[in-house]
Amino acid sequence: MLNTEDFYHVWRIDQTSSLLREEIKEYCHTNIEMCLECGKCSGGCSNAHIFDITPRKIIQLIKIGEEAKLLKMDALWSCVACQLCVDRCPSSINIPRIMDYLREKAYKQNIPSTRPNVELFHELMLGNIKKFGRVPEALLSVEFNIKSKQYTKDAEMGMKMFFKGKLNPIPARVKDIQMVRRMFRNIPAQREG
Amino acid sequence: MNNSVKTALIIGGGMAGMEAASKIGSAGYNAILLEKEDHLGGIMKQLYGSFPRWDNPQELVGQKVKIVEENPNVTVKINTTVKSVQKKDESFLVELSSNEQVEIDAVVLATGFGFFDTSEYGEYGHGSFDNVYTALEFEGKLKEMESWDKKDLPQVVAFFKCVGSRDRSKGYPYCSKICCMFTAKEAGLMKDINPDAKCFVFYMDYRAAGKEYEEFVRSVIEDKHVRYVRGRPAKVLPENGKLMIRAEDTLMGVPVEVAADMIVLANAMIPSEATKELAQLFGAKTDQYGFIDYIPGHPTQTGDRVFFAGGCGFPVESLGAQYQGAAAAADVIALLNQD
Numbered sequence: 001m002l003n004t005e006d007f008y009h010v011w012r013i014d015q016t017s018s019l020l021r022e023e024i025k026e027y028c029h030t031n032i033e034m035c036l037e038c039g040k041c042s043g044g045c046s047n048a049h050i051f052d053i054t055p056r057k058i059i060q061l062i063k064i065g066e067e068a069k070l071l072k073m074d075a076l077w078s079c080v081a082c083q084l085c086v087d088r089c090p091s092s093i094n095i096p097r098i099m100d101y102l103r104e105k106a107y108k109q110n111i112p113s114t115r116p117n118v119e120l121f122h123e124l125m126l127g128n129i130k131k132f133g134r135v136p137e138a139l140l141s142v143e144f145n146i147k148s149k150q151y152t153k154d155a156e157m158g159m160k161m162f163f164k165g166k167l168n169p170i171p172a173r174v175k176d177i178q179m180v181r182r183m184f185r186n187i188p189a190q191r192e193g
Numbered sequence: 194m195n196n197s198v199k200t201a202l203i204i205g206g207g208m209a210g211m212e213a214a215s216k217i218g219s220a221g222y223n224a225i226l227l228e229k230e231d232h233l234g235g236i237m238k239q240l241y242g243s244f245p246r247w248d249n250p251q252e253l254v255g256q257k258v259k260i261v262e263e264n265p266n267v268t269v270k271i272n273t274t275v276k277s278v279q280k281k282d283e284s285f286l287v288e289l290s291s292n293e294q295v296e297i298d299a300v301v302l303a304t305g306f307g308f309f310d311t312s313e314y315g316e317y318g319h320g321s322f323d324n325v326y327t328a329l330e331f332e333g334k335l336k337e338m339e340s341w342d343k344k345d346l347p348q349v350v351a352f353f354k355c356v357g358s359r360d361r362s363k364g365y366p367y368c369s370k371i372c373c374m375f376t377a378k379e380a381g382l383m384k385d386i387n388p389d390a391k392c393f394v395f396y397m398d399y400r401a402a403g404k405e406y407e408e409f410v411r412s413v414i415e416d417k418h419v420r421y422v423r424g425r426p427a428k429v430l431p432e433n434g435k436l437m438i439r440a441e442d443t444l445m446g447v448p449v450e451v452a453a454d455m456i457v458l459a460n461a462m463i464p465s466e467a468t469k470e471l472a473q474l475f476g477a478k479t480d481q482y483g484f485i486d487y488i489p490g491h492p493t494q495t496g497d498r499v500f501f502a503g504g505c506g507f508p509v510e511s512l513g514a515q516y517q518g519a520a521a522a523a524d525v526i527a528l529l530n531q532d
Contacts, residue, residue, distance in 0.1 A: 011442065011449045014349075016391045016420035033415045037423065037444055060444050063420070 001114045002052050002073050011064060018065025028098050034091040035059045041085035041095055051075040055085050055095050062098070071106040075099075077115040117148045130184050133174030138167045198222055199529045202287060202297040204275060204471060207235025208511045209503025210303030211257045212518030213525070217301075218266035220526045225295060226261065228271045229467070233258045235305050236504070237511050241335040244378040244510070245409035253511065274467075278474040283532065285475070285498070298532065299498045299525045300475055302485055303518065306504035307465035309357035309365065311458055316428045317353065322436060324455045325429070328372070331379055331457045338386050346387040347454035351438055352376045352394045353426050357461030359397070365461050367482070369508045372459035373399045377410045379457060380419040392419040393451055395426050395440055403510070422449065429456060462508035475499045493521040500524055 025031055035056075042054035052074045053061065061070050070076070076099060085095040106113070113119060124143050128135050138158070145153045161167040174180060199222050203214045206228030214226040232238065233254070240250040261267050270289070279286040284298050311319040311327060319325045324347070326334060338346060354376050358369040377399070380392040399421070401407040413419050426440040435452040442449045464483035472479045477495040478486040485501040488494050495501050502517035503509060509517065 007447055010439075011445075011447050013393070013420075013422065013442075013449050013451050014391075016393065016418055031415065033418070034411075057445060060442070064442075064445070 002069060006069055011066075013064060015065060018062065018067075020062055020065055020067045020070075024062060024098055024101060028094055028101050030094045030098060032059050032062055032093060032098075035063075035093055036091060038090065040088050040090065041093075044084045044088045046082045046084055047075075047078050047080060050078050058095070058098070059093065070102055071109065071111050072114075074114040076103055076106060077113045077118055117144070120144065120147055128171075130180070132171050133177050133180040134172065136168070136171035138162075138169050139171050199298040199532060200225060200295070201299045201301060201525050201529070202227065202285070202295065203301045203303060205235065205303035205305055205503070205505070206230075206233040206269070206271070207303060207305050207503060207514065208237050208254075208257065209305075209509075209514035209518035209521075210235070210301070211261045212515040213301045213303060213500075213502055213522040214267045214269075215257075215260050215264050216519055216522035217525055218261075218264040220522075222266065222526065222529055224264075224267045225297070226267055226269045227273050227275065227289070228269065229274045231271050233261065233269065233271070236329070239329060239332060241332045242378050242382045244374045245403070245405040247378075247381075250511070275471060275474060280476070283498070299500065299528055301518075301521045301525060302468070302471055302475070302477060302495070302499065302501040302505050303503045303514075303521075304465055304468045304471060304505040306462040306508050307468075309363075309461035309463050311356060311460050313363055314356055314458070314460075317356065317426070317456065317458055318429045318431075318436070319458055322429065322431055322456075324436065326455070326457050328375060328379060328457055328459045335379070335382055335386065343387070347383075347390060348387075349391045349393070349435075349451070349453045350380070350383050350455045350457065351426075351436075351451055351453040352380055352392065352457045352459065354394065354396045354399075354459045355425060355461075356458040357463075358459075360461075365463065365482070368400060369459075369462045370400070371462070371508050371510045373401060374403070374406060374409065374510065376457070376459045377401075377413040377419070381413040381417045384417040384419060392417075393453070394419055394421045395424060395438075396421055397423070397425055422451070424449070462504065464505065468505040477501065491524070493517065493524045498528065 021032055039056045042048050042056045045055055048054050079099045081096045083096050121144055124140060125135060128140055141154050145151060158167060201217045201222055201224050203210045203224055203226045206226055210226060211233060214224040217224040237250050238254050243250045274290045276288040276290050284296050285300060286294060286296055288294050317325060354372050357363055357365050376394055380394055383390055383392050399410055401410045414421060422442055424440040424443045426438050428439050430437045436456055438451045438453055440449055469483050472485055475496060477499050480486040485495050485506045493500050500521040502521040503514040
């Protein structure tokens, strides 16, 4: 989480580019130099009211190369990847992809998320995909709620859905699960995922 | 010069004046083109590059000078200014600095603009610190840099926009219109000369209203990698042989600093002294700042038989100056045709 103190200093700008910007160009196929600084992303963002750094400012921080600040900001974990920003951006800057990239980066560097149980959910979900090739909602929510010690969280809703036939307790698998496993093997070994 | 036809006097041999003179000459009237310097070309002649097409300004000026000089009806008088003016019924009796007297039927003022005195902006250190230049000085510097050793070239160059423009406290609340474009151009040219240089442009907003202008500025940002920092610099202080710039990044709301080797000030364009004097001599209308003003409904006319074009009316880019020169010429030709 960023604190006001994180902004209490004179920011030295000595580069016209930053390593982070180059990485984003390469991995997110997005050139943030194209940003017009218009703020349409922040204006339309469905969660901007709970962001510590709004999307436009995220782009600005990338320009300045303030990677440390970006990786510990709360917005990384309150962004729901609704894609409104990229949909409305006049320069088609793919902010959700950038957020994804930053989240992965924070995860790999063991920087804790500012919201509870994010890593747990991430690991369980990927584990399920690896096992079944898709996400079985019933199993995932039971697993997640037990491991996060929220035993009764979705019980009522889950029962209702079960009796209406909306929730299948037996996980379905994709036809070619070997293909999914091969995909996972081909991804270089990193911290789970 | 043909004594039986009417004569127009064009004052100022920049792009606007040359355009007006050549058009009036081509229409068969006599055109006398006055230039106070020893060569034609005005500001354009002092430039290293042009926008929005990166054309060589020397070539553009050269072409225009050739057109003017080849026109048999145009008489160019360099090193010449106006001494006094006497209005007769439908003409002016003008005494030139060469003590020559000419009788003219119409006049086109094309005296161009002047520049804001940067000493009013002491916080930027122009004149007291080394390596702080005005935009026009920097054009000459760019020319010099062509032959410099790579190690001598500046590594970090900062450009300040709105130096004087949009400053009520200094009496210039208006936008000088072309600084956004020539600053982008100069930053881009700096990157061409030294691709390793880091160029920062401090801006409040960039105003690129014109054909190909927005694309031009974007190409400077995206292809030449000039970094635009939003905020008006507050001060410059020398520090360890560098010029430390303090400003706010208004997009982040944080104070920022940049250590630069060279600073270029886009100082405001103001009415030149010559414009003010001539406006009085010919009875031209002027606005609150001293720029030549137009008569409502007559965009190139400012008084009885007095027309104007180019930067003496308001800062304008070279292409716009030529448009205005041609428009003023059309009005002069129409008037002389009626006489």
